[in-house]
Amino acid sequence: MPKAAFSDQQLADYLQARKAMVEKALRGLIKRGPAGELADAMRHSLMAGGKRLRPVLLMAAAEASGMPASKVLRAACALECLHTYSLIHDDLPALDDDDLRRGKPTCHKAFGEATAILAGDALLTLAFQLMAENSLALRRDAEALRLLALAAGYQGMVAGQVVDIASEGKRVAPATLDYIHAHKTGDLLAASLECGAVLAGAKPAARKALLGYGRHVGLAFQIADDILNIEGSAKKMGKAVGSDAARKKATYPAVHGLSAAKARLGRETRAGLASIRPLGPQAAPLAALARFVAARDH
Amino acid sequence: MPKAAFSDQQLADYLQARKAMVEKALRGLIKRGPAGELADAMRHSLMAGGKRLRPVLLMAAAEASGMPASKVLRAACALECLHTYSLIHDDLPALDDDDLRRGKPTCHKAFGEATAILAGDALLTLAFQLMAENSLALRRDAEALRLLALAAGYQGMVAGQVVDIASEGKRVAPATLDYIHAHKTGDLLAASLECGAVLAGAKPAARKALLGYGRHVGLAFQIADDILNIEGSAKKMGKAVGSDAARKKATYPAVHGLSAAKARLGRETRAGLASIRPLGPQAAPLAALARFVAARDH
Numbered sequence: 001m002p003k004a005a006f007s008d009q010q011l012a013d014y015l016q017a018r019k020a021m022v023e024k025a026l027r028g029l030i031k032r033g034p035a036g037e038l039a040d041a042m043r044h045s046l047m048a049g050g051k052r053l054r055p056v057l058l059m060a061a062a063e064a065s066g067m068p069a070s071k072v073l074r075a076a077c078a079l080e081c082l083h084t085y086s087l088i089h090d091d092l093p094a095l096d097d098d099d100l101r102r103g104k105p106t107c108h109k110a111f112g113e114a115t116a117i118l119a120g121d122a123l124l125t126l127a128f129q130l131m132a133e134n135s136l137a138l139r140r141d142a143e144a145l146r147l148l149a150l151a152a153g154y155q156g157m158v159a160g161q162v163v164d165i166a167s168e169g170k171r172v173a174p175a176t177l178d179y180i181h182a183h184k185t186g187d188l189l190a191a192s193l194e195c196g197a198v199l200a201g202a203k204p205a206a207r208k209a210l211l212g213y214g215r216h217v218g219l220a221f222q223i224a225d226d227i228l229n230i231e232g233s234a235k236k237m238g239k240a241v242g243s244d245a246a247r248k249k250a251t252y253p254a255v256h257g258l259s260a261a262k263a264r265l266g267r268e269t270r271a272g273l274a275s276i277r278p279l280g281p282q283a284a285p286l287a288a289l290a291r292f293v294a295a296r297d298h
Numbered sequence: 299m300p301k302a303a304f305s306d307q308q309l310a311d312y313l314q315a316r317k318a319m320v321e322k323a324l325r326g327l328i329k330r331g332p333a334g335e336l337a338d339a340m341r342h343s344l345m346a347g348g349k350r351l352r353p354v355l356l357m358a359a360a361e362a363s364g365m366p367a368s369k370v371l372r373a374a375c376a377l378e379c380l381h382t383y384s385l386i387h388d389d390l391p392a393l394d395d396d397d398l399r400r401g402k403p404t405c406h407k408a409f410g411e412a413t414a415i416l417a418g419d420a421l422l423t424l425a426f427q428l429m430a431e432n433s434l435a436l437r438r439d440a441e442a443l444r445l446l447a448l449a450a451g452y453q454g455m456v457a458g459q460v461v462d463i464a465s466e467g468k469r470v471a472p473a474t475l476d477y478i479h480a481h482k483t484g485d486l487l488a489a490s491l492e493c494g495a496v497l498a499g500a501k502p503a504a505r506k507a508l509l510g511y512g513r514h515v516g517l518a519f520q521i522a523d524d525i526l527n528i529e530g531s532a533k534k535m536g537k538a539v540g541s542d543a544a545r546k547k548a549t550y551p552a553v554h555g556l557s558a559a560k561a562r563l564g565r566e567t568r569a570g571l572a573s574i575r576p577l578g579p580q581a582a583p584l585a586a587l588a589r590f591v592a593a594r595d596h
Contacts, residue, residue, distance in 0.1 A: 034477055035457035037464075042452060089419060094411035113392035117415065118460055121387060121422065122452035128426040129447030132440040142430040142440045149427030154340060154420035159333035162416055166335075179332055 005281060006288035014285045015056060018069060022055045025077050029126075041111040041119035042126075046084050049102050053221075054079035054192040057289075061196025061210045064276065064283040071138065072199050078130035079192050082152055085123040086161070086188075088116055095165065124152075134199060144195040151191035160184025164250065172250035180250055181222050189218030209275050210286075216272035217290045223265045224293055226251035230258065269294040303579060304586035312583045313354060316367060320353045323375050327424075339409040339417035340424075344382050347400050351519075352377035352490040355587075359494025359508045362574065362581040369436065370497050376428035377490050380450055383421035384459070384486075386414055393463060422450075432497060442493040449489035458482025462548070470548035478548055479520050487516030507573050508584075514570035515588045521563045522591055524549035528556065567592040 006014070026046055032039045055076030059069035069076075091098040091106040092113065099109050108116035131145045150156055160183025167176060193214035197207040229244045230253055244251050253261040272290045276283040304312070324344055330337045353374030357367035367374075389396040389404040390411065397407050406414035429443045448454055458481030465474060491512030495505040527542045528551055542549050551559040570588045574581040 030452070033453055033457055034474075035452070035460040038452055038457060038460045085419075089415055092415065094415060114463060115460065117387055117390065117392060118456050119452075120419075121383075122456040124419065124422055125447050125451035125456065129444060129451060132444035132447060135440040136444065139439070141437070142433040142443060145440060145443060146427060146430035146434065149423050149430060153423035153427060154328070154333070154336055154417075155331055158416050158420040158423065159331055159336060162333040162336045162413065165412060176332075 005284040011288040018056045018059050019052045022052045022076055025073050037115055041107055041115045042123055044110055045088050045107045048104050054083050057192040058196040060285045061193040062200040064279050064286055065197050065200035065202035065206055067200035074130045074134040075199055078127040081123045082127040085120040088120040138199055140199055144198040147194050148191050151187040156183055156187040167250045169248045174255055177250050177255045185222050186218040190214035212275035213272045216268045220265050220268035221293050223252045223261055226253050227261055265294055303582040309586040316354045316357050317350045320350045320374055323371050335413055339405055339413045340421055342408055343386050343405045346402050352381050355490040356494040358583045359491040360498040362577050362584055363495050363498035363500035363504055365498035372428045372432040373497055376425040379421045380425040383418040386418040436497055438497055442496040445492050446489050449485040454481055454485040465548045467546045472553055475548050475553045479517055483520050484516040488512035507577055510573035511570045514566045518563050518566035519591050521550045521559055524551050525559055563592055
């Protein structure tokens with residue numbers, strides 16, 4: 001791979017700064033009202049930590065298109081609200097039935113199932129409110145909203161979720177695995193990049209470059225996650241490894257083998273880097289992030 | 299009340315024609331994909347019948363602002379998708395635990411809980427996709443989207459739902475009842491009107507008039523529903539009466555008594571009619587609809 005324009009330290013500083021912007025904005029987001037427990041449940045899941053990868057990607061895409069991150073902060077928060085809703089609903093007893101997420105009780109464990117379902121609904125709706133507000137503030141049309149809804153909806157993330165659930169415990173064909181990866185996690189990651197570009201008023205070529213980056217790096221991110229679930233250190237990751245195998249989850253290493261998975265991870269990372277090369281130094285954070293995804297050990 | 303500019307027959311023809319437009323558009327809306335059961339579940343609930351009141355109100359508001367109904371058809375479908383998602387999630391075992399809706403099995407009875415949760419999520423997301431597409435087609439900004447998200451979200455419909463669930467079986471204060479009515483059903487009805495006005499490019503005064511109509515007639519609609527649940531004929535309504543009392547639901551007649559409820563229904567209807575009077579003959583369908591809501595026996 002070509003030499004990074006961004007050092008590891010620069011990337012760490014960049015991620016830290018952007019994440020702090022998102023954390024601060026998210027903290028001030030949800031007002032308490034008569035339906036007080038609802039706001040508490042939304043905040044419980046929204047503030048449970050996490051990498052804030054999607055909002056950071058959206059901000060980095062906007063910056064790569066020449067717009068300051070602060071101007072797309074509400075849209076960045078929208079991505080995190082949407083991601084959080086998907087986790088709350090995934091964790092419900094009728095779906096993955098998980099009691100813990102990031103070491104804290106899942107939303108339905110802490111607040112009951114009814115409130116968890118409604119808190120997820122409310123966060124999904126809030127995501128579109130924030131996107132609309134950011135579009136209005138920037139005087140953009142509804143294109144970023146349309147992209148986000150497509151990526152999150154029944155032909156995007158929700159479709160991937162349905163096929164993932166239907167595949168659990170079964171032998172999965174490579175095409176089915178590709179479908180799950182592309183939609184369950186890939187569509188929203190790619191939309192993070194494309195929405196950032198659209199809100200920043202990127203030219204068609206730059207928008208296409210950022211979308212391409214999103215598709216490749218999104219897949220690389222998923223494969224890296226699956227490899228870490230096999231080879232990773234539970235200590236470094238702060239969570240149990242081997243859970244995918246125990247649940248017979250459809251993963252890239254399970255279907256294609258570990259060495260093919262590592263080769264594919266490298267290929268997708270290189271393709272992602274190639275896609276944004278024409279954008280120049282403004283895209284340095286994104287390039288560094290792609291390398292980090294491929295090399296991370298937690 | 300002043301003489302109607304629209305006869306009963308004219309109103310019936312108007313409603314029939316607008317409803318047919320919505321039914322046809324909804325039928326063609328959802329494509330089948332690899333997550334085939336998801337699309338089936340969405341269609342099961344979306345095509346289960348119903349008055350299509352919210353899409354018709356949106357179209358009538360656009361027409362009252364001088365825009366043909368056909369130009370806001372996707373936004374009208376969005377309202378129905380959003381309403382249907384709320385019914386699917388309301389019916390879940392963790393919430394109202396209903397097995398039947400409009401004489402058909404509820405979504406989770408027909409497709410299982412996981413698919414029903416995801417079908418609701420997908421319809422909510424589709425609603426915003428359709429709103430965005432309609433805004434883009436009309437070259438409007440994201441204002442209608444912002445209004446819809448506010449009305450549907452954690453300070454709107456979802457908040458009303460949370461307080462309604464928390465109030466079941468309890469003695470409810472008048473202020474709590476007002477909160478439930480205003481948010482659980484009122485916000486989305488009012489948003490139907492305001493979104494129609496915004497998409498049609500209504501002037502501020504017309505937008506305010508239509509929103510006022512929506513608030514008053516939305517409340518009248520809810521009170522009329524509650525009165526019918528006590529006094530209505532099960533035969534004419536096609537559903538059991540007395541279910542609110544059996545469930546100790548917080549309703550206007552339960553809190554204030556039947557005669558106060560009827561007086562309030564009349565007042566709200568008159569206030570709704572007064573609000574749109576300045577809009578003239580373009581608003582005749584809306585005026586007729588308000589009278590119909592107040593007088594209906596099913």
